[in-house]
Amino acid sequence: MPTITAEHVAGYRAGTWRLDPTHSEIAFSVRHLAISKVKGVFEQFDVTVVAPENPADATVEATIEIASVNTKQAQRDGHLRTSDFFAADQHPQMTFVSTALHAEADGTFVLDGNLTLRGVTKPVSLTGEFGGITVDGYGQTKAGVEATTKIDRHDFGVSWNAAVEAGGMTLGDTVTITFDLQFVLS
Secondary structure, three states, X not given: OOEOOHHHOOOOOOEEEEEOHHHOEEEEEEEEOOOEEEEEEEOOEEEEEEEOOOHHHOEEEEEEEHHHEEOOOHHHHHHHOOOOOOXXXXXXXXXXXXXXXEEOOOOOEEEEEEXXXXXXXXXXXXXXXXXXXXXXXXXXXXXXXXXXXXXEHHHHOOOOOOEOOOOOEOEEEEEEEEEEEEEEEO
16 A cells, blocks of 8 residues: 555645534444445544655544444444443443555555454554545634544454344444544644
8 A cells, every 4th residue: 555645635634623512423233134235334433644744654543432322223223332332330431543644556544453342453554545625614724534444343243133034134233434524734
């Protein structure tokens, strides 16, 4: 993979980039009954990017409050907070800490890092697209990024499932996590 440089990021600015939570979302989806997907979001999270002069040395840290899960169905959300899934009482946060950043030939990027969920830490790679840098109507320098990763929920101890009468299982094993984030240069 090519090393990411300032040329890969039009308007690149070194500094600390703080999350703009009103213009950001962390979402997930998982196959349900093998025929559709259940989707949800986490309502409370924080992400910080520290961007030094060399973009390849940038670091990203994210903290997601598990109890803030929202699938638009209160009973399901309550079940997701239990030990069958997230065990929010024992493990109130999911975290991501980056370890490397690379550019792809097609202009996308790969952000490698460690994801911790339910006390289990595993390496993951987020593949994404940099949306750009601009100055908003209030004079704030903003940046946008979208990145996605897929995890096997069993790797993190999330193994609950139930057989379906017609065959198969209620839930798929692969969970897609999408970060759609906007940042403010501080």
